[in-house]
Amino acid sequence: MAVLSAQGVEFAFEVPVVVVGAGACGLVAALAAHDEGQEVLVLERDENPTGSTSLSAGLIPAPCTRLQKEAGIEDSPELFAQDLVAKTHDHTPYDQALAAAKAAGPMIDWLMEKHQVEFELVTGFLYPGHSRLRMHGPKSRTGADLEQNLLSAVSNAGIDLITGASVEDLYVDAAGRVAGVRFRRPDGAQEMLGCKALVLACCGFAGDAEMVRRYIPEIADAECCGHLSNTGDAVKWGEALGAGLADMGAYQGHGSVAHPHGLPLTWAVITKGGILLNLEGRRFSNEMRGYSEHAAEVASQPGNVAWDIYGSGGEEAAMGFHDYRELRKLGVVKTANSLEELATVTGLPVEAVAAELEAVERAAQTGEPDRFGRKFSQEQLLQPPYFAVKVNGALFHTQGGLVIDAEARVLRADGTPLPNLMAGGGAARGVSGDSNYGYLSGNGLLSATAFGRLAGISAARIAAATA
Secondary structure, three states, X not given: OEEEEOOOOOOOOEEEEEEEOOOHHHHHHHHHHHHOOOOEEEEOOOOOOOHHHHHOOOOEEOOOOHHHHXXXXXXXXXXXXHHHHHHXXXXXXXXXXXXXXXXXXXXXXXXXXXXXXXXXXOOOOOOOOOOOOOEEEOOOOOHHHHHHHHHHHHHHOOOEEEOOOEEEEEEEOOOOOEEEEEEEOOOOOEEEEEEEEEEEOOOOOOOOHHHHHHHOHHHOOOEEOOOOOOOOHHHHHHHHOOEOEEOOOOEEEEEEEEOOOOOEOOOHHHHOOOEEEOOOOOOOOOHHXXXXXXXXXXXXXXXXXXXXXXXXXXXXXXXXXXXXXXXXXXXXXXXXXXXXHHHHHHOOOHHHHHHHHHHHHHHHHHOOOOOOOOOOOHHHOOOOOEEEEEEEEEXXXXXXXXXXXXXXXXXXXXXXXXXXXXXXXXXXXXXXXXXXXXXXXXXXXXXXXHHHHHHHHHHHHHHHHOO
């Protein structure tokens, strides 16, 4: 990864807007730039575009969408921004959160109406930290379907996408303007391409073990269930260009990844009264704090694993997710009709499990928070049949990166924008604060799609101005 001088370099071909990365961020950016009247080319390292998007549940939080209004849900960008900032303990700047919140709703409606990308509103349970039902995703609740729907939209729009094209170098002039890129094909051949504006949508650095250990040592020894092509290219280029970096310790972890299968178990089971028990049969945290911060929590337990225990309410909520149905097919989900049978199928000490369930029941009866600060309702009390999945904690993707403004332009360390460089998704600083606790459900795809659209619009404007 290098930033090279553009002086004296001539490009045989030039495209007004080049996008690096064909995940949700890059595809949305490409659609946005195309809709603004500019020719766009997307360069994707992998032969088959998947990225972090395909590994997700495909859910994007957004306020004031048509689907929300049809469901009678009152929401606002301001309320959503407050939820985002509150989750980060006031670390994320409100204006940055508001920029994402304002862009998200129109972005969902635009994708549905202009590009026929199908979404439905997730109802039935509220993700921790969200004050309204605002999650939008494909019916399957899988990011693989979201990725395919966006790829279809890009294809239908006539936007060119080259796969197997690993961008290696940027050519930049003395003013910091990107003049073009050099990319490598699978056979080693190199090609050069000029551009008037560049969008970095190549995600974060979860696949670079050295960068993870440098910036996020707490999760460095946990399993990485993210996309291993996320090797921090955008950050490396940005540093060479003098761009500002922020929140490099932020990441989306997951404390409920089925072990050893690597598929995430939806946190919906927790919202329905589910609990996490370590191998000693003991709870160790307030599970409702969220799934991201529980990655390190679970990874630090004996054996680096835990058991997710839940009831019929959790099972019903989880069945709407493709990954959960796959876990069912694999026989990962254990069932038990009594406490003794639960102890047998999990190998947990029955006395400890019984004590934890009794403590939960006391909390529900009194209405007071338990010893971890979690409140339970009578409806959340676990009753047979019990369901159990062995899980570990894992790193999915990073949330820190290049500092951007409300138009997704990359900013230098002094706060001034680079002339023609945009970023979004994992390549840019997100809205998840500076650690794992700030990740509000859906933040990854929120940053990818909301800032992706803003990046595409900005790239098209800059390209048009320099035509």
